[in-house]
Amino acid sequence: MARKKKILVVDDERDLVELIGVNLLRQGYEGVFAYDGKVGLEMARKLMPDLILLDLMMPGLSGQEVATRLKGDPQTAHIPILMLTARGEETDIIVGLTLGADDYVTKPFSMKVLMARIAAVLRRKAATAESGQQILSNGPMVIDEARHEVTLEGHPITVTPTEFKLLTALTMARGRVLSRDQLIDRVMGAEIYVTDRAIDVHVTAVRRKLGAHQWMIHTVRGVGYKLLENPEDGEL
Numbered sequence: 001m002a003r004k005k006k007i008l009v010v011d012d013e014r015d016l017v018e019l020i021g022v023n024l025l026r027q028g029y030e031g032v033f034a035y036d037g038k039v040g041l042e043m044a045r046k047l048m049p050d051l052i053l054l055d056l057m058m059p060g061l062s063g064q065e066v067a068t069r070l071k072g073d074p075q076t077a078h079i080p081i082l083m084l085t086a087r088g089e090e091t092d093i094i095v096g097l098t099l100g101a102d103d104y105v106t107k108p109f110s111m112k113v114l115m116a117r118i119a120a121v122l123r124r125k126a127a128t129a130e131s132g133q134q135i136l137s138n139g140p141m142v143i144d145e146a147r148h149e150v151t152l153e154g155h156p157i158t159v160t161p162t163e164f165k166l167l168t169a170l171t172m173a174r175g176r177v178l179s180r181d182q183l184i185d186r187v188m189g190a191e192i193y194v195t196d197r198a199i200d201v202h203v204t205a206v207r208r209k210l211g212a213h214q215w216m217i218h219t220v221r222g223v224g225y226k227l228l229e230n231p232e233d234g235e236l
Contacts (some may be wrong), residue, residue, distance in 0.1 A: 004030040005122060006047065010040030010066065011055035011084060016107075020053065023111045029118075037061030044070055049079060051121055053114075056085035056096055064099055071100035071160050078148060078161055080121045084109075094201050100160035103188070124188075125161070136171045139229040140213060143168055152213060162187060163206050166199075170217065170227040179224040 007029045011017050017033050024031040032047060034040035038061045044052055052070070056063040063083065070076045083096040083104040096104050102121050105114055136143040140153045143164075150157050150167060159167065169186040170178060178186070180199045187199070203225060207214035215231040 004028060005051065006030045006032060006049040007051050007053060007118065008032050008034065008040065008044055008047065008049040009053045010034045010037065010043075010058075010063070011053070012036060012058045013055070019111070020114070023115055024118075027115050027118075037063060037066045041066050041069060044076055044079065045073075048076070050125070051080045051082060051118060053082050053084055053118075054101075056083050056092070064095065067096070067099040067101060072158065074158055077158055080125055080161055082117060082121055094197060097162075097198050098201050098205055100162065102160075102162050124165075136168065138171045138227050139216060141167070141171075141210075141216065143171055152210065157209050159206065159209060162202055163209070166202050166206060170225060173226065175226060175229070177220045177224050177226040183224065 005028075007024055009017050009020050009024075009031060010033075011020075012035050014035060017035065021031040021033060032043060032049065034043050037058050040052075040054070041061065043049075044066075054063045054066060063085075067081055067083075070079060070081070077100075080102040081100060083093075083101040084107060085092060085096065085104060086107040093104050093106075102124070103117055105117055134145055136145065142151045143149075144151075145168065148161075148164060150159050150164065165187045166183065169183060183199045187202070203217055203219075207217055210216060216228050218226050218228045218233070220226060
């Protein structure tokens with residue numbers, strides 16, 4: 001019998017958490033719950049859930065801080081995060097994605113929509129795990145799909161699952177330009193609606209982690225992005 005997917009819900013709205021829990025049970029998931037960021041962070045590290053539903057705005061340790069700590073820890077960086085937020089402004093959504101969230105749902109939301117988003121994130125995670133994994137390289141960067149690791153000149157760099165898929169997609173394109181829409185489909189999933197700006201934010205975050213090698217991700221104005229093997233091949 002297949003193991004139930006474990007979903008950690010971190011939200012200070014107890015009534016909402018209870019309702020989410022009922023729907024998770026109906027969909028065949030195992031729900032575990034925390035009502036503040038500190039406890040949620042501890043549970044994530046202890047239980048290693050398959051996915052985390054994380055409220056962005058909570059008293060005490062905020063969802064932003066929880067996400068930052070989880071994505072900054074190699075032990076938990078691979079866990080997908082679906083942000084729950086009452087703030088629907090694009091800037092707030094971008095903040096969540098910048099922190100490493102794989103998707104977001106703005107409150108109030110329908111439970112059907114939330115369950116669909118959960119299923120989509122888990123499908124993407126499973127597809128990555130089951131795909132023909134291989135060693136990819138581009139200049140000084142090496143991507144080990146099986147280990148879900150990225151190294152730069154032999155040194156590992158910590159990336160979120162979304163950033164890993166972004167680098168993988170660009171590397172597999174072998175110098176071809178990928179439009180923002182193509183990257184959204186390959187990184188976020190065709191069934192997920194996000195703005196072009198979301199991909200730009202992820203690219204900015206990856207470039208920051210590449211440091212002196214940020215030249216590798218080249219912007220083709222008005223089109224999208226491509227990966228360079230040498231700095232002489234283009235300018236940012």
